[in-house]
Amino acid sequence: MSDKSQQRKTEGGLLATLDALDKKYSAYVHNMRAPFLVQLYILFWGQIFNKEGPLVSLFSILYCLINYGSTQAYAPLYYGLTYFTQGMMAYSSTQVIKRIFARPRPVHDKNIYRIKDIRGKEICASWPSGDSSQASLFAFFLLFNFPQFVAQLPFGGYFLIIGCIHVSFARVFFQCHYFGDVIGGLVIGAILQQINHHIANWVQQQIKVNMASEESKNSKKPFKGVSIIEYTIELQTNFHLQAKVDWPPDMPDDMLEDAITIAKQTLDAHDFETQGVEIARLVKKYMDDKWEPYWHVFLGKSFGCHSVHERNRFVYFTFEQSKISCLILSNSFGKSLNPLTQLLNQSEIVDEFQSLLSNFCKDLKEQAVTVQENMEENWKTVGLDLKVKAS
Structure with missing residues (x-):
């Protein structure tokens, strides 16, 4: 065989x-x-x-x-x-x-x-x-x-x-x-x-490369997004911003465009090294005014953050030329505190609350002094009785 x-x-x-x-x-x-x-x-x-x-x-x-x-x-x-x-x-x-x-x-x-x-x-x-x-x-x-x-x-x-x-x-x-x-x-x-x-x-990678090469022929740098399915819209609308989305955004297109635009304009108008906090404040104020509170803005070249955001209210991107990253998100925690904040902002209520608190502390202090004096008097009496019995 x-x-x-x-x-x-x-x-x-x-x-x-x-x-x-x-x-x-x-x-x-x-x-x-x-x-x-x-x-x-x-x-x-x-x-x-x-x-x-x-x-x-x-x-x-x-x-x-x-x-x-x-x-x-x-x-x-x-x-x-x-x-x-x-x-x-x-x-x-x-x-x-x-x-x-x-x-x-x-x-x-x-x-x-x-x-x-x-x-x-x-x-x-x-x-x-x-x-x-x-x-x-x-x-x-x-x-x-x-x-x-x-x-x-x-x-x-x-x-x-x-x-x-x-x-x-x-x-x-x-x-x-x-x-x-x-x-x-x-x-x-x-x-x-x-x-x-x-x-x-x-x-998808081939489509991305071909689209990028077409844009490079016109001397334009494409907007580079890591989410491939969203690349087409990003390329058409945001290529001039030269920003890269470092995480899949959870945000409508118009809001995404607006957030990147205001961040770019604010960074260009200020010095990041000396006015970083002011830049974040201005971006936050703009987002609060246009897209309703409460927005949080983080800027930096190296930072960590752990936060919770609302649906359709998150984007994290980096400007390629300056290497500055921006984390922009919103949550509803501030909204739940809004009525209380407005209440405390009324000066009359604040003054009255401070007065009540001051009087309470004063009364508490007086009571503590009285209790201390009574305890000292009682201890003196007890000590005297013990001394008499011992003699």
């Missing part, structure tokens, strides 16, 4: 062994019996990425955009088309692989009670699982594009992993797949999302 024949026989034996083990352990779940409520819970995960999958995914992405995504108007269209394209790629890939390997589905045992027969509608090949690949694709899409949203989930990114495991187990429980099928689907979804993510970044 030749070496190639021996190798093929060995590989065939290994695959047959793995296939037998996969079917053996999957059969335990195929034949598993569960109460009605438990099956209802498993059914939810078994169908969430089936027919209802695209709808659930798009609603989830829309929620992420509203709460944690970009403020640009075209962001929902961008992310929606991106996810739709990647989902179609995952679906097409799994269908092609199924036709190539043509692994039969598990035996449909109708004697095992299931609250809904979703196995009967599954007629194509078994490996890999399309639902598992879509679940993995969706999880990594959120992880790559909405890390802030993922961080807010219970257990963070592990929550997405738990969801993928639930989907995979449900597909095996309803006799739609073997364990090997769902594992293959999870791996394929993760690989496709990783590839798509790198391709999207490469395309």
Whole structure:
């Protein structure tokens, strides 16, 4: 027997062994019996990425955009088309692989009670699982594009992993797949999302470079923003400011333009080394007057800050020529104190409060002196009595 024949026989034996083990352990779940409520819970995960999958995914992405995504108007269209394209790629890939390997589905045992027969509608090949690949694709899409949203989930990114495991187990429980099928689907979804993510970044970087080169031909320096999806608008509106947004801004475009413009004008009109505090005060006053209080402005070439800001009220940028960074944000803490501040600003109330406080302190001091004198007198009396008794 030749070496190639021996190798093929060995590989065939290994695959047959793995296939037998996969079917053996999957059969335990195929034949598993569960109460009605438990099956209802498993059914939810078994169908969430089936027919209802695209709808659930798009609603989830829309929620992420509203709460944690970009403020640009075209962001929902961008992310929606991106996810739709990647989902179609995952679906097409799994269908092609199924036709190539043509692994039969598990035996449909109708004697095992299931609250809904979703196995009967599954007629194509078994490996890999399309639902598992879509679940993995969706999880990594959120992880790559909405890390802030993922961080807010219970257990963070592990929550997405738990969801993928639930989907995979449900597909095996309803006799739609073997364990090997769902594992293959999870791996394929993760690989496709990783590839798509790198391709999207490469395309966006190429667009960024091309747009920058077009502007350089006209002797204009583009406004360099780190958020690629927002780069187009920034390039068109802010290139003359020569500023770089060092963190994805959470601020409407007109407010962002205004904040950078006033900071640039104020810095140009003053000496930063000697009038830094005055520059920050003027920028704050301008933002308070135009965009409502209460704004906080931090300027410097090297500083640290930890603060909380309102939604749509944050930007952090650096002027490339002077290397001066500006952190401009607003929060509602000052607004909650506004009525109290106005009340205390009334001179009559302040004077009356000071008078009451002064009288209270005076009375307290007099009472303390009286108590001290009484205690001294009592101690003298006690000492005299003890002396008489001793004699």
